[in-house]
Amino acid sequence: MPTLDPVVxxxxxxxxxxxxxxxxxxxxxxxxxxxxxxxxxxxxxxxVELAAHPFGALLPRMLLVVLAGIVLPLLAYPVLRAVGRxxxxxxxxxxxxxxxxxxxxxxxxxxxxxxxxxxxxEYLAVFLVLLEMPAIVVGILxxxxxxxxxxxxxxxxxxxxxxxxxxxxxxxxxxxVGGSDGVAPIAPLFMDLFKGxxxxxxxxxxxxxxxxxxDLRRHGVFLIIFGVVMPLASAVVGAxxxxxxxxxxxxxxxxxxxxxxxxxxxxxxxxxxSLPEANPALSLAASLGVTFPFNILIGIPLYxxxxxxxxxxxx
Numbered sequence: 001m002p003t004l005d006p007v008v009x010x011x012x013x014x015x016x017x018x019x020x021x022x023x024x025x026x027x028x029x030x031x032x033x034x035x036x037x038x039x040x041x042x043x044x045x046x047x048v049e050l051a052a053h054p055f056g057a058l059l060p061r062m063l064l065v066v067l068a069g070i071v072l073p074l075l076a077y078p079v080l081r082a083v084g085r086x087x088x089x090x091x092x093x094x095x096x097x098x099x100x101x102x103x104x105x106x107x108x109x110x111x112x113x114x115x116x117x118x119x120x121x122e123y124l125a126v127f128l129v130l131l132e133m134p135a136i137v138v139g140i141l142x143x144x145x146x147x148x149x150x151x152x153x154x155x156x157x158x159x160x161x162x163x164x165x166x167x168x169x170x171x172x173x174x175x176x177v178g179g180s181d182g183v184a185p186i187a188p189l190f191m192d193l194f195k196g197x198x199x200x201x202x203x204x205x206x207x208x209x210x211x212x213x214x215d216l217r218r219h220g221v222f223l224i225i226f227g228v229v230m231p232l233a234s235a236v237v238g239a240x241x242x243x244x245x246x247x248x249x250x251x252x253x254x255x256x257x258x259x260x261x262x263x264x265x266x267x268x269x270x271x272x273x274s275l276p277e278a279n280p281a282l283s284l285a286a287s288l289g290v291t292f293p294f295n296i297l298i299g300i301p302l303y304x305x306x307x308x309x310x311x312x313x314x315x
Contacts, residue, residue, distance in 0.1 A: 005115045007108060010199040011296055014206020026204045034201045038107055039164055041190040043171020044183055046125020051179045053123055061245050065127045068241060068259060069134035072234055073099030077142050084222045089143045093271045093278035096139025097287045098230050100263035101131040103164060104205055105295050107198050109257040112300050113250045120250025127258060129168045136270045143275050154273060164266050212289025215281045227290025231260035235303045243310035252307035257300055262287035
């Protein structure tokens with residue numbers, strides 16, 4: 001059995017092609033279609049699983065996850081300010097990226113577990129939706145404080161009606177209402193093709209990540225160090241939360257991965273609207289140029305080890 005899941009090899013292909021400046025790029029319409037399929041599939045899977053669990057039993061876990069989404073950017077911000085010596089808007093923006101989540105990283109973690117036959121709680125897709133919003137609010141408050149300068153209404157609309165939230169939430173509701181029997185007729189498109197769609201998505205993500213190399217060179221080694229250390233620390237928090245919640249090894253791995261990931265879709269859009277003075281190159285260079293490849297290639301297997309360690313402690 002190969003040591004790497006083939007979908008990860010697609011990411012490496014895109015990364016290598018991008019670094020070598022090969023003539024390789026997916027048409028924008030194809031990339032958009034793959035993103036829609038990916039988001040809907042994750043939502044549908046989570047909704048089907050959610051239908052099998054009482055909502056009241058999940059509520060305390062959901063609240064704990066939201067709390068984590070608030071705390072993580074508060075921990076990252078002083079490090080970015082004091083050690084990275086970044087301006088307040090830039091530090092707040094990067095902190096928000098690292099308090100939020102990456103759908104692509106979550107999808108790869110799901111594929112990683114499936115490739116190894118490791119079961120997990122599919123309702124964790126609910127946590128994926130919940131973690132999009134809190135860090136954005138915290139990041140804006142860190143940069144501006146509570147005042148009239150924040151376009152709260154426009155920002156809320158941008159986030160809640162953004163593509164990722166609408167598709168994830170919509171998929172969750174459809175899966176929740178339809179259940180496994182209702183979703184079965186559309187499973188060949190969404191469930192059966194999941195890994196193929198993810199492979200092509202990661203091919204494009206590798207190309208995009210390679211495009212951040214220039215910004216990383218310009219902005220020094222701090223972003224590289226932060227882009228590795230911050231997800232490791234966040235993953236420890238996630239693994240501890242998974243142990244507290246009584247999740248399986250697979251579920252704990254997914255939660256640790258969620259905490260370790262950094263947004264490159266929802267948060268950049270919100271920061272562009274609410275913090276236009278923040279330099280987006282810094283945030284994307286760290287989250288997409290460092291943390292995403294690190295998580296895909298090294299982090300997820302490592303977080304699996306974290307999860308196994310917590311299970312041994314619990315046992």
